[in-house]
Amino acid sequence: MDNVPDQEPPAGSQSLLRGLQIVEILSNFPNGCPLAKLSELAGLTKSTTHRLLQGLESAGYVTRAPSPGSYRLTTKFVAVGQKTLSSLNIIHVAAPHLEALNLDVGETVNFSTREDDHAIMIYKLEPTVGMIRTRTYIGQHLPLFCSAMGKIFLAYDKQANFETYWQSHQSGIVKLTANTIVDHADMLKEFAAIRDDGYSLDREENELGVSCVAAPVFDIQGRVPYAVSISLSTARLAQIGVDNLVEHVRQASRRISGELGATL
Secondary structure (H helix, E strand, O other): OOOHHHOOOOOHHHHHHHHHHHHHHHOOOOOOEEHHHHHHHHOOOHHHHHHHHHHHHHOOOEEEOOOOOEEEEOOHHHHHHHHHHHHOHHHHHHHHHHHHHHHHHOOEEEEEEEEOOEEEEEEEEOOOOOOOOOOOOOOOEEEOOOOHHHHHHHHOOOHHHHHHHHHHOOOOOOOOOOOOOOOHHHHHHHHHHHHHHOOEEEEOOOOOOEEEEEEEEOOOOOOOOEEEEEEEEHHHHHHHOHHHHHHHHHHHHHHHHHHOOOOO
16 A cells, blocks of 8 residues: 555655656666566655656656556657757857767767766767767766766866765776776876876776777866767777877867867
């Protein structure tokens, strides 16, 4: 039997927050999530979860999955997401430079911004020459400590902010590969090198076999709100050479920075 508090429909704001929580959970289950599992993950009773799902379903954001008793998100979220991205002027500003970079190097090109304690992918171009398709996607959250773009945001942020991030994420800062930097002093040295060189590297720190080169995008106030990167297989990077890719990605980042009024 449901608990008494869940027998009454939640208040407006509480219901909205719970509905958004359901949406976030379902985003991790592209093939559908059973009602029982969904209610467990949300920390809600089945009746409350079902009531929220019915509301989302009637609005066209959730639908029944092929597996009995399961639900998944609809493509309506794709449309909403694309409208949100297209309203960001930065996409229109950066896209021509990112497309030129993509054609120049033939590899995957990524563009991200920072959102709290992670980087979020807001634009991606698939390789035109390279055979490797990375698993990243628009809207994906990227860890700051082990991704090339994430390290860009940390390196150009105030050290006090980095210290706060480092202390509050200790449980999550773990070795994903043998190359992942998890030592505080080593990370500070990494940041100093990034600022000196103007670019960062993911040396298979997030995923074996995949490397990444990233550069900062500055705005008129000298902040780094965005980052550009090239992702490719480590073997391919060895063929091309880091220096060749670095020059390309830095040129693209400088051009976008110029569009934002930065003086470099």
